[in-house]
Amino acid sequence: MTFLFHLGRYALFVRDVFRRPVKHRLLLTQTIKEMDVLGLSSVGIVFIISFFMGAVITLQTAYNIELPFIPKYTVGVAARDSILLEFSSTIVSLILAGKVGSHIASEIGTMRVTEQIDVLDVMGINSAGFLVLPKVLAMIFLLPFLVLISMGIGIIGGWTAGSLTGVVPSNDFIYGIQYAFIPFYIVYSLIKAVVFAFLITTISGYWGYYTTGGSLEVGHSSTRAVVVSSIQILLFNLLLTQLLLA
Amino acid sequence: MIEAVDIYKSFDGKMILDNVSATFKTGHTNLIIGQSGSGKTVLLKTLVGLHEPDSGSVIYDARNFTGMSDQERIDARKEIGMLFQGSALFDSQTVEENVRFPLDIFTDQSLEERRERANACLKRVNLENINHLFPSEISGGMQKRVAIARAIALNPRYLFCDEPNSGLDPKTAIVIDELIQEITQEYNMTTIVNTHDMNSVFAIGENIVFIYEGKKHWEGTSDDIFHSDNQALNDFIFASKFFKKIKEHR
Numbered sequence: 001m002t003f004l005f006h007l008g009r010y011a012l013f014v015r016d017v018f019r020r021p022v023k024h025r026l027l028l029t030q031t032i033k034e035m036d037v038l039g040l041s042s043v044g045i046v047f048i049i050s051f052f053m054g055a056v057i058t059l060q061t062a063y064n065i066e067l068p069f070i071p072k073y074t075v076g077v078a079a080r081d082s083i084l085l086e087f088s089s090t091i092v093s094l095i096l097a098g099k100v101g102s103h104i105a106s107e108i109g110t111m112r113v114t115e116q117i118d119v120l121d122v123m124g125i126n127s128a129g130f131l132v133l134p135k136v137l138a139m140i141f142l143l144p145f146l147v148l149i150s151m152g153i154g155i156i157g158g159w160t161a162g163s164l165t166g167v168v169p170s171n172d173f174i175y176g177i178q179y180a181f182i183p184f185y186i187v188y189s190l191i192k193a194v195v196f197a198f199l200i201t202t203i204s205g206y207w208g209y210y211t212t213g214g215s216l217e218v219g220h221s222s223t224r225a226v227v228v229s230s231i232q233i234l235l236f237n238l239l240l241t242q243l244l245l246a
Numbered sequence: 247m248i249e250a251v252d253i254y255k256s257f258d259g260k261m262i263l264d265n266v267s268a269t270f271k272t273g274h275t276n277l278i279i280g281q282s283g284s285g286k287t288v289l290l291k292t293l294v295g296l297h298e299p300d301s302g303s304v305i306y307d308a309r310n311f312t313g314m315s316d317q318e319r320i321d322a323r324k325e326i327g328m329l330f331q332g333s334a335l336f337d338s339q340t341v342e343e344n345v346r347f348p349l350d351i352f353t354d355q356s357l358e359e360r361r362e363r364a365n366a367c368l369k370r371v372n373l374e375n376i377n378h379l380f381p382s383e384i385s386g387g388m389q390k391r392v393a394i395a396r397a398i399a400l401n402p403r404y405l406f407c408d409e410p411n412s413g414l415d416p417k418t419a420i421v422i423d424e425l426i427q428e429i430t431q432e433y434n435m436t437t438i439v440n441t442h443d444m445n446s447v448f449a450i451g452e453n454i455v456f457i458y459e460g461k462k463h464w465e466g467t468s469d470d471i472f473h474s475d476n477q478a479l480n481d482f483i484f485a486s487k488f489f490k491k492i493k494e495h496r
């Protein structure tokens with residue numbers, strides 16, 4: 001019952017988000033501002049996570065296939081595919097669901113409980129669109145870039161860990177990451193990133209927008225935004241994997 | 247003139263407004279008074295269309311606001327200014343940006359013209375040299391005044407104020423009340439103010455509507471209040487010893 005209620009209201013909310021904006025020039029400046037607030041401020045955390053993720057994947061893979069008849073460069077191949085196919089897009093999106101999702105839900109939730117959204121509505125502004133569309137566009141534009149960065153840094157992390165520990169020699173790793181490379185894997189991850197960006201921003205916007213009460217409820221909305229968007233990312237990850245790679 | 251005609255509004259089966267009808271006059275500060283939780287905010291938000299009435303209609307100078315199409319409403323809204331209980335300034339914008347906001351959205355004026363208009367509105371509410379401060383950096387009374395400046399930026403014909411002096415000290419509260427009354431007369435607006443503050447009732451109450459448990463229980467002027475034998479009204483107005491004494495001495 002509640003699930004259907006939220007699903008229906010979410011669908012209507014998304015329709016409002018994409019309804020005719022008041023002024024296109026304003027939408028552009030707002031979107032650029034959101035790119036700064038939501039995306040660029042996340043570059044640091046993407047760097048750190050991706051580097052360590054790449055390092056751990058490489059070492060794990062190396063220890064797991066430590067057999068004499070398997071060449072060392074296979075570690076490079078396996079690590080590259082894990083990073084490109086799965087880890088960069090999914091992990092970065094999950095991290096951003098936490099960081100960006102809670103930010104969006106609490107910002108919009110606070111605007112709701114302090115009647116700032118009523119101010120927009122009473123002026124006849126499409127408040128859902130005005131507040132959420134710039135965030136959706138900003139993230140749809142930026143998340144693919146963050147995922148690309150994550151892929152690069154992840155591979156550098158893997159190479160660094162492999163070489164420093166001597167588990168995978170530099171030459172083998174570099175040969176491995178070029179071996180049987182399938183460019184579609186990158187496209188596949190970027191498609192996922194666009195879908196995840198849409199999910200994170202609209203779901204978090206939804207929970208913020210329909211906050212009622214006070215600051216306690218803003219906290220609840222924020223938590224719900226993170227939980228629901230994370231679950232949806234995992235669900236759609238499964239769906240898209242089946243759809244795009246099968 | 248704004249008319250509310252037979253307004254009913256309930257939330258989740260609970261009746262909040264029960265057949266409320268009232269007339270609010272142009273060029274006057276009309277008051278809606280009543281205890282906390284009596285339905286004042288819901289009534290005000292129904293008048294401006296933030297809530298839809300279950301039945302009944304709201305008429306703005308012979309135009310039926312309730313029956314309007316979405317586009318007609320968007321146009322009508324440009325004539326409405328509203329002041330919310332907690333000021334509701336945009337936290338992420340400076341004072342000037344807040345006041346300029348309606349102009350940025352709805353006019354095609356140059357930045358220079360918009361800034362000029364914003365400054366004129368700020369000057370009207372006696373605020374100068376705080377343009378670049380953020381709402382969190384100014385006092386509650388100043389926030390209220392910035393919110394008034396934002397509400398009048400587009401020269402509205404109708405002004406709605408939800409408890410404009412809640413959370414303010416008595417002196418600042420009177421300043422805000424008088425400001426609202428002056429502006430109302432200056433621009434010949436139809437102004438409706440929600441309040442439970444007795445000082446406001448006696449200072450600016452010209453046309454008063456008393457709401458009790460979602461029903462209109464009484465209406466009249468601040469002078470009429472002293473002669474009313476409406477029990478609920480008397481319990482509400484003369485709850486404090488001070489106002490009781492004033493009544494006895496008249």
Ligand SMILES: Nc1ncnc2c1ncn2[C@@H]1O[C@H](COP(=O)(O)OP(=O)(O)O)[C@@H](O)[C@H]1O
Binds near residue numbers: 281
């Ligand atoms: N959006 C809403 N949903 C459900 N109940 C509401 C809503 N808004 C107000 N109410 C209820 O309506 C009643 C009147 O509230 P309100 O108009 O805010 O009173 P006040 O006279 O203090 O402004 C209260 O009992 C409140 O709980």
Ligand SMILES: [Mg+2]
Binds near residue numbers: 286287408
């Ligand atoms: Mg109220």
